[in-house]
Amino acid sequence: MGLRKRQRMIVVVLALALVGAAAALVLTAMQDKIAFFVSPADIASGTVERGRDFRLGGLVVEGSIERASDGSVAFTLTDGAGDVRVLYAGILPDLFREGQGIVAQGRLEEDGRFRAREVLAKHDETYMPPEVADALKRSGHWQEGAEKLR
Numbered sequence: 001m002g003l004r005k006r007q008r009m010i011v012v013v014l015a016l017a018l019v020g021a022a023a024a025l026v027l028t029a030m031q032d033k034i035a036f037f038v039s040p041a042d043i044a045s046g047t048v049e050r051g052r053d054f055r056l057g058g059l060v061v062e063g064s065i066e067r068a069s070d071g072s073v074a075f076t077l078t079d080g081a082g083d084v085r086v087l088y089a090g091i092l093p094d095l096f097r098e099g100q101g102i103v104a105q106g107r108l109e110e111d112g113r114f115r116a117r118e119v120l121a122k123h124d125e126t127y128m129p130p131e132v133a134d135a136l137k138r139s140g141h142w143q144e145g146a147e148k149l150r
Helices: 003-030 040-044 130-139
Strands: 036-038 054-060 072-078 083-089 101-108 114-121
Touching: 040 054, 040 083, 040 130, 054 083, 054 130, 083 101
Parallel strands: 036 054, 083 114
Antiparallel strands: 054 072, 054 101, 072 083, 101 114
């Protein structure tokens, strides 16, 4: 093998190694910042890891909202196939209400309740986050005609 070919091969291998190392560092640094989406049915099936941040989406169950004197709120979130009790201490979005599609970000506690750090409500009557819509479709609670609204 010629000297020039060997030098090119060494440069290519070193470049690939550097790119791989940089990608590994970025993914390691972002590991705690990445939040996966799960549905209440996923939690009910027991496949969700406790103590790790993720997004939970579904519909707020009618009659499940309980407000405490300290300003915190508890409510139940469903996708039709499973229910999860959500605890949140903070200001809820103006559009938050029963029957509303929401996405909450937080962690699943050992007792099975979800402690939310952030609660997001859909921004108008026709929009639903794609993850929530997909979970509702899987559980059979999807309203026909809403698919074109995403």
